[in-house]
Amino acid sequence: MEYQDLTPVLVLNDSDNVAIARRMLTQGTVLGGSIVAKSAIPAGHKVSRRSIQSGEPILRYGQIIGFATKDIEPGFHVHLHNMALGEFDKDYAFCAAARQTDYLDTPATFLGIRRSDGRAATRNYVGILSSVNCSSHVANVVAEVFKRNPFTGADPLAEFPNVDGVVALTHKTGCGMTGGEPLNVLRRTLGGYARHANFSHVIVLGLGCEVNQIGGLLEDQRLAGRVRSMDIQTMGGARKTVAAAVEFVRDVLTESNQVTRQPIPASELIIGLQCGGSDGASGVTANPALGAASDILVRHRGTVILSETPETFGAEHLLTRRAVSREVGEKLIALMEWWDAYFKREGAIMNDNRSPGNMAGGISTIVEKSLGAMAKGGTTNLVDVVKYGETVKGPGLVFMDTPGYDPVSATGQVAGGANLICFTTGRGSVFGCKPAPSIKLASNTPMHERMKDDMDINCGEILSGGESVEECGKRIFDLILRVASGERTKSEEFDFGADEFAPWVLGATV
CATH class of the missing domain: 3.40.50 (Rossmann fold)
Known part of the structure; x- marks a missing residue:
């Protein structure tokens, strides 16, 4: 999908009853047709496209992200004050959307180091x-x-x-x-x-x-x-x-x-996909652009690792549809059941897995966050589901069980063999992951300009109509090849990456 329309809001799916503000909207801004903003609405936040009755599903990406807690008229800000998470049925439809991958005959290459045992x-x-x-x-x-x-x-x-x-x-x-x-x-x-x-x-x-x-x-x-x-x-x-x-x-x-x-084929790249400090634009710009880059890498027979299990909650049915087998899909569902029991044992609820920054950026529920986060994995088949830190084998999209906390999640991915990390952020995360280089992808232009010394790519042009998701994805893929060849990332220039090592701590401290 290309976003060349410079209207004040983005409509991600025709069935959505909310749109996303491209920029800060003032009261009275014409949103389209006879709809005007009834109040100030921050950039990246949701605004109602039509009347939504109390109890009615809120739709973004063509998917349920929550339910209205009161009647909402067109042009109103839709967020924590008038919507909440709720239960809804999900059709796992195992393997229904799996399709043959269109591999390229001549993979791209990067300048890598060949170890004596053959690894890159x-x-x-x-x-x-x-x-x-x-x-x-x-x-x-x-x-x-x-x-x-x-x-x-x-x-x-x-x-x-x-x-x-x-x-x-x-x-x-x-x-x-x-x-x-x-x-x-x-x-x-x-x-x-x-x-x-x-x-x-x-x-x-x-x-x-x-x-x-x-x-x-x-x-x-x-x-x-x-x-x-x-x-x-x-x-x-x-x-x-x-x-x-x-x-x-x-x-x-x-x-x-x-x-x-x-020269080493891009098929030997294993990329860990991360997002942190997300905002309302992350699921519109940086995450889908990284997903487009993931699809390109998979076509070159490379491997990408999607993780952060609690941040896949509510969107897992979209991954099971892409599973190459029912067994792979059921492994993902088993992880969700483990996490559900884990949250209940700790007296927590899954919807608590949103940071204050996430919510300030426009993310209202964990399902909304999950749908945006899983866009990093692109559209190709889910080929495997593995434990935390378990060795990853591709090619294709692999899901690794990890917490949503970025350092712990990325540590598991690198332990599994990721030789590069791509990290999207909307609020502005500073992160490194030695010995793997970490590429930072900004979801919006203001943050990118404010934190230029930490961001490697600005995906915010997608919001302004200056670039399509696919064009940005190609830029990300090209940077992946250059970084894999030795070009230093912003986090490497500032020597990030040692303190962020954080193995997942399970069980009692005795």
Whole structure:
């Protein structure tokens, strides 16, 4: 769909009874025909196109996003004050919309790094992982030894231009936790990072007495021989561990530096799709544009990962229709049932999964947020549904079970093999995800102009009619290839990406 009409509002589907404000609308603005705005309506927010009776469904994208809580006349602002979430039947229609993918005969290429085991990398880091929070400080001290000083310009890696950096990825768990699924999730996450193609070498640092014993981690994730490991108690304390770990990094830097970028098919790209700090325009501009880029990548036999399970609630029936098999569709429904039980156990409701920024930006219900968020996945078949941090295999659209919280969600995607992240935002998120580069896509022009140092692409021209969704999607795809080839993103220029490492914490803290 192209948005070349410069009327004050956008109508996303002919069946919708609300439209979306392109810009801030003042009272009296003519919206079309005899309809005028009855009050000021912020950009990205909803306005009624016709009379809506109390209890009647509110339709956006041609889908139910909630129900009117009072009668709404044409031209009125539609938001939290006059609509709410409600129950409605969904037809899963497994596989009904699945269709054969139109693959391209000659895939595009990017300049990537080919590892000795054949995998493709987009970056070349040396990684320091902590098995437990108790070894986090030591890991960070080691990484600091190799960090460029922004004030003096001193660069310990100046002799190793092909090494993107030495990064410590630490977390707040690993002990005081129960076994079973909580420990399995942590180990699966750490294992995914330890094996990640964007790391040339990895060292794991522990304390020695934690629940997440390094020996158990290496055995469980089959990492023996792939990583170096040390624990502080055995090494004789923090200082000695730092000295030994620094020596290890210095020893491997020369080998790490011996890489050459070469043409690699785009089929070997695995892109994690994220949105955070969403607004009412996200589901109109950045998310569908990223969806268009996802469709292009899949046609090149690449893989995209859609996640954030609580932010798919209410829209899951649209994904089950695209599932390649009933089994894949039912795996997604099983996730929804798990999350429903999880929310109830915690005394929460699914509709609470909206941030204050989301609501200020015009998102009224979790279903509205979900419908906009899932647009990132494009229109191709759903080929698989996987656990958090589980290895992703394509090509095509894969759904990974993750929370909606961006750092936790993206951490799972990278653990699953994502070698690049695309992140849409309407309010303005600043996020990195080492060792994978993170591309930021702004949903509206004012925020893009305000936060130019953090945004890589402005998708806001779609709102003003200056660009179609498809044209913006092509720009995103072209940038994906350039970033995969080594072009630095805005978040990389500001050195984001280490502190955002956040494995999903499940179970009791004991």
